[in-house]
Amino acid sequence: MRRRIGRLKTATAAAVFVLAGGLPAPLPQAAAANPAALTATAADGDLCQGQCADILPPGQNGNATLTEILAHRVLGTRPAHSSDQLGRYDSLVGGYGGLTDARLNDFFNDASFGVPAAQVESVTRPRPDVTITRDKKTGVPHIKGTTRYGTEFAAGFAAGQDRLWMMDLFRHIGRGELTSFAGGALANQGLEQQFWPQAPYTEADYEAQIERIRATEGARGEQAMADAQAYVDGINSYREKSKNGRYFPGEYVLTGHIDSITNVGEIQPFKLTDLISIASVVGGQFGGGGGGEVQAALSLLAAQQKYGLVEGTKVWDSFRQREDPEAVLTVHDGTSFPYANKPANPRGTALPDAGSVVPEQLVHDRTGSAGTGAKSPVRAPERLKPAQGMYDDGVIAPGSLGGKRGMSNALLVSGKSTASGRPIAVFGPQTGYFAPQLMMLQELQGPGISARGVSFAGVGMYVQMGRGQDYAWSATSAAQDITDTYTVQLCQDEVHYLYRGVCTPMEKLEKRNAWKPTVADSTAPGSYRMQVWRTKYGIVTHRATVGGKPVAYTSLRTTYRHEADSIIGFQMLNDPSFVTDAASFQQAVHNIDYAFNWFYADSRTAAYYNSGMNPVRADGVDPALPVLAERQYEWQNHDPAANTAAYTPFAQHPRSIGQDYYISWNNRQAKGYATAAFGFGAVHRGDLLEDRVAKLVADGGVTRASLTRAMAEAAVTDLRGEQLLPELLKVLRSQPVTDPQQNAVIAQLESWRAAGSQRRESAPGSHSYTHADAVRIMDAWWPLLIEAEFKPGLGDDLYRALTGNLAVDESPAASHGATGAHSGSAFQYGWWGFADKDLRQVLGLPVQGPLAKTYCGGGDLAACRDVLLATLKQAAARPATEVYPADGSCKAGEQWCSDAIIHRALGGITHPAISWQNRPTYQQVAEFPSHR
CATH class of the missing domain: 1.10.1400 (Penicillin amidase (Acylase) alpha subunit, N-terminal domain)
Incomplete structure (x- = not known):
């Protein structure tokens, strides 16, 4: 029972065949050894003893040559390892009822380190100091290096083999340049309009973030940037080899970047700043939290207008449910972590005048129109938002990313309630369902690195969720409040504002995108401009009046200008000398700035930690509503130049070691920890996990199979x-x-x-x-x-x-x-x-x-x-x-x-549809028998 009381559309077939004329057969991706002549390398430090499993549909291989794309469109074939995990993932819906530990690998991959000799499919040596071994069943790259540089270089090389086109898309999404790169379809426009305004960086902004890590993070910061550079070098090595060998992804031909006959054209080199661009998309999509204060203010005004100031506020508060006593919690032992609650006497709140709020215009100077060639008004009324099912063309499918996602979940049971006496974890992130996936599986073994799991392609110098030698970890989106809305008073005109008493010009940032028709995108030629205004209080999102005076509402998140700082935490998670127990795990993830719930299991204990750069707000500020942009209401110690402030310390973050069990489905974290949005009340999908896991724990004897069954049953309920x-x-x-x-x-x-x-x-x-x-x-x-x-x-x-x-x-x-x-x-x-x-x-x-x-x-x-x-x-x-x-x-x-x-x-x-299941994209099942 709930604890209620007490706690690409491509061209026509004819056009496709024209493209195929004269195209040479793809060459091998790199020099590979004869698999039959290989001997398996010992899986050093693997203490899971075959009891770790994972799955990431549809398949590891996310690259396809033009020949392979054409064959897929005409004959329905797919490249090897592009869809071989989809059937097992789908079949759990019908097979979980009779699941046993012995049958888990019918539905998951064996996530052991290394590749047995009989299972070796290929070995690639992009450098003398490293090998990339791929297994026959999944084609996952198992990277083993004798040098740190070689290990990271191979991680980038393998990422190029598996996700080169997708990484190119995402660096252009982050930079707000997708339509110029991939065509002017509305779906492509929608994506760059969704993400670029969240992180509208100049090249200097990107460079500054890199230099800050080097300058402020000591030896780990220097190593992180060296690792990132090695990773980029590996991507570029594969980029060059695939272009020269003519086995690069076929989408480069379909979008007009390379000629299929002459091979004339270029895949632009990757650079470190591209990693920051990709990180801004990933972090903004999955690790943000807060915001929405303007809409919250509008609903509060509506409540007060209907019921009066006092009664209307009570009504609104009862729907806002910042700390509902009936909400399901991850830390359920009563420990309180007060944060972002409504102050007793709010100060600095700045509600707009009724009817005065206007969203800030993003799109300007549009010419042409996707699919029609019709001329649109020069000043579009407001930002275009990607909507499902309304787009006809585009390399990016309709509604590819949408809004923030939060389907990740976690189920962990401590040893006292399991059949083995060891903790069990069934957990994973939900990053949506894409072809190829945003994430890719890999194993990294090298000096100071030992891990297998998933990484977001393009920022995969480390495993971001997965397993180490004797521990596993994962995350769910936490979405606590790390984004605030400030109300800046305008002065002189609409592009000047008061900053600490001085009339200050806003900074105009803009992106101009122009496109031509391509094989993959049948839109007419066109162009448009995106424009945002940046202040020392963040990006302007709305205009309004407050007390009759013109204002701009701005959005400021703590991770702005800090998109890559979290690299230090991930480096620690991959370092077996750093993570040795639950406590050191918590210290590692404390170095991750985005808002995530982190979970850990080894053979001895299970643990939890909520990460994020939680700002220390001025006394009396209500984070749920817009606040006046005055010094007395700013984040404590806020420096706008680098967007730094005072943040809550480790001890104030929700955390736990050894609780009887943990569940998370993006629900509330702990008592006292206020939610950053509406909807965290008496019923939450977390209850679907809570009720099942609580019963398993009460009955005792929990196994990997029974905990997986609980997850799978909740996934279809x-x-x-x-x-x-x-x-x-x-x-x-x-x-x-x-x-x-x-x-x-x-x-x-x-x-x-x-x-x-x-x-x-x-x-x-x-x-x-x-x-x-x-x-x-x-x-x-x-x-x-x-x-x-x-x-x-x-x-x-x-x-x-x-x-x-x-x-x-x-x-x-x-x-x-x-x-x-x-x-x-x-x-x-x-x-x-x-x-x-x-x-x-x-x-x-x-x-x-x-x-x-x-x-x-x-x-x-x-x-x-x-x-x-x-x-x-x-x-x-x-x-x-x-x-x-x-x-x-x-x-x-x-x-x-x-x-x-x-x-x-x-x-x-593309891939066939599968049965609905409310389940992580990448998922692990782990139970470690022993510890170092």
């Missing part, structure tokens, strides 16, 4: 069906249902709930759900019932403002929200907790941290029941073709397909 449907049914059954049709519909929902509320095929490959009608009804009912439950009481304006803070629904079939359709992620964002509290209030059940008012039926049970029955009748009448509309991948009414995960193409190779 509908949060609404498990956590909300019981209360909905109580209301519906509070009086006899006399309408036979309605009674039958309710009985369907009851049957589904009794069977586990799952969205799972009736048989593997059937592409139809057991309880398909009940699932359809719930999908149709939820948005109807939430609106009917809350909107009459809140009123149109406040309901609209609150749904601007938190979307009502994120079911697997939803095509909206932060992650969009076919992304796997579901049930992170929604009004689950609000509905739960409201329904319990109507039913007269105990509620801690109740909503300030009761909404369903105005608080009357009979009236609430009428609301639910009316909306349920509407939902039941909606046909599947309306509930599951057609998109680019599914026909109308195809329920399974609407839910299904589809790997979004970042290049020319």
